[in-house]
Amino acid sequence: MPQPATKTRLPRAERRAQILTAATRAFARHGFADTGLDEIAEEAGVTRVVLYRHFDSKAELYRTILDQACARLAERVGTDDFEDDAIPALLAAASEDPDAFRLLFRFATREREFKNLTDSLSTAAITVARSNLAKQIPDGPWLDWASRLIPTMTTDAVIAWLDSGQPDPETAAERIRTAIHGISQAAAQPPDHT
Template sequence: MTKPGEGKLLKRPERRRALIQAAARAFARGGYAATNLDDVATEAGVSRVLIYRHFESKTELYEAVLADVSDQLRTATGHPHHTTTNSLEGLVFAAQDNPDGFRLFFRQSGQEPEFRRHADELRAAMKATAQPYLEQVIHDEARLRWASDLIPTIAVEAVIAWLDAGCPSPETAADTITHIIGSAVTAIASPAGDQHS
């Protein structure tokens, strides 16, 4: 099977894009520390020298991969008029389009302190998207903070579980994740103990 960009000359931006995609696959498999540029070169079907024509170091390449995935996710979820549901649907479709990048972004980079800021920034954006909805239904400040922190975690972990299950129906996945999050918000807004008062 021919890999993207293998066996033909690509223009510089196309080659860079193909290298970033190959690096996402290689880093998703092995993580940053265990993956070397030879692994990326093999995945891309190119020489290590070619990688150095585009990136000065493994760190620069990894940063480019994370920035690329971040841009994809922000585009899919970050429209100013998106509701939480639109954002979740965008997240699911973005994960389906780039499953290796999604897993890398949230699983691998979150475990690497020098790169964690990428995932933290996107989680903060997800919190900001959910905040207006949460403020309408949760009036206790501590519970509001709890829900704000929990929503991105539920969304990301649910999408990763969906990817691991083989990506059954993205529309159904988005609806199911929305329902799960809605149930969590309802439970936080009115815990069982408050219902018996």
């Protein structure tokens, strides 16, 4: 485990980036509630005093990580439409920073303090999915169902892909796209009762 290295003076921006990277790793192991500031300081190789010079609280540190993850994701994937390149972009964003992706879509959803952020992400994803699916699924409960299921299934599929060691990155996007297509097809077609 890294030892506190208080003698190495980094420029403020570099030290802050170092703390954010280390905190992301630490939070990704146990989530917000079960990760202490001492664990984060040790992971970053700094003291708690140095942590408090950069962040007023553990919650502020976590929120900063989540905000950065959201910004990187929006930059990579976009926010208003899911074109053919959305799934590969989502996989690329997740593989660039798996810990931040897991924090955003696995851990933060369980933390009451950050519910407003995760709820707004969920609402936005459902709205975009609904807009795209409305072209092929009639308005009604099945459109609602597919609009809610596809964003959840997609992020869960990406996390499962990360957790499985990122197998076959060349075909992963197409496999996820096939699952999404299956959901939209099930919602668009009435079941055959013959």
